[in-house]
Amino acid sequence: MVKDWKSRATIDSFRNIGATNHSNNDREFMDLYCTEPRAVVELLKRERFSKNIWECAAGLGHLSEKMKELGYDVLSTDITERSYTLDKVMDFLFFDNYEQTDRDIITNPPYRFANEFIRRGYSLLKTGRKMAYLLPIRYLSGKERKQIFINFPPKTIYVFSGRITCALSGDFDKIKGNAIDYAWFVWERTKMNRYRKTKVEWI
Numbered sequence: 508m509v510k511d512w513k514s515r516a517t518i519d520s521f522r523n524i525g526a527t528n529h530s531n532n533d534r535e536f537m538d539l540y541c542t543e544p545r546a547v548v549e550l551l552k553r554e555r556f557s558k559n560i561w562e563c564a565a566g567l568g569h570l571s572e573k574m575k576e577l578g579y580d581v582l583s584t585d586i587t588e589r590s591y592t593l594d595k596v597m598d599f600l601f602f603d604n605y606e607q608t609d610r611d612i613i614t615n616p617p618y619r620f621a622n623e624f625i626r627r628g629y630s631l632l633k634t635g636r637k638m639a640y641l642l643p644i645r646y647l648s649g650k651e652r653k654q655i656f657i658n659f660p661p662k663t664i665y666v667f668s669g670r671i672t673c674a675l676s677g678d679f680d681k682i683k684g685n686a687i688d689y690a691w692f693v694w695e696r697t698k699m700n701r702y703r704k705t706k707v708e709w710i
Contacts (some may be wrong), residue, residue: 542566542572542615543672545642549710550691551577552666556637561610563599563628564617567591574613582610600627607631612638621646622655625694629659632696637662644688656705663706666690669702 539705547570558579562571565583568591574581584595600623608631616624621642628638644666667689691710697703 517519530660542569542641544569546615546667546671546689546691547573548577549667550639550665550693553708553710554637554639554663554691554693556611556613556639557609559610561608561612562614563612564614564624565591565593568643570613570615599624607633608636609633609634614639615641618643618646622651625655625659626629629694629696632694634696634698637693637695639691639693641689642692644690646690646692659694661692661705662695662703663691663693663708665693665708665710667710669710 523645528661551574556579558571559582560574560579561582561584562574563584565571565585568583571581571591572581582595583591583593584597584599585593586596586598600620612623612628612632624640629639632638647656647664669687670687
């Protein structure tokens with residue numbers, strides 16, 4: 508059975524109130540939005556990362572394979588294995604190994620749990636390591652998100668001036684247009700991170 512991207516207590520709370528939109532079956536359908544590989548190419552042109560990358564929501568491997576093609580050592584994990592062979596099947600938000608990672612993190616996270624991914628990812632980074640999440644630009648708004656940005660201000664936000672594509676189940680041939688604007692949100696863990704001013708750039 509595929510686990511949800513939430514703590515067990517939160518899952519049980521949703522089930523108890525009959526929130527079927529948080530069911531396990533729906534999670535598989537809703538969260539497999541694969542990313543056009545060009546997105547990570549544009550990021551890596553502008554931001555320097557270590558050669559060791561963790562793709563923690565690898566899906567069908569579109570970003571992982573492109574980064575490998577560009578010479579990066581990529582650890583690919585996800586909550587379940589589909590047609591793409593992962594290095595490890597694991598729930599990024601709920602696993603027992605809390606050691607900080609020597610890898611930078613680059614992924615397109617499930618947007619319903621983007622807040623949790625930011626907190627979790629940042630807690631796993633060693634000082635000097637970075638994480639980059641592809642998120643809709645609308646993620647900038649919201650009271651809870653504001654508090655996240657105050658506590659964990661991004662180093663840089665790279666806004667796509669032209670739209671990129673994220674396709675359900677990786678079926679890019681069915682996508683005729685995309686009405687969602689995206690940006691890469693890049694964090695770097697530093698000792699004085701809360702006092703950093705976020706820079707915005709355009710792709």
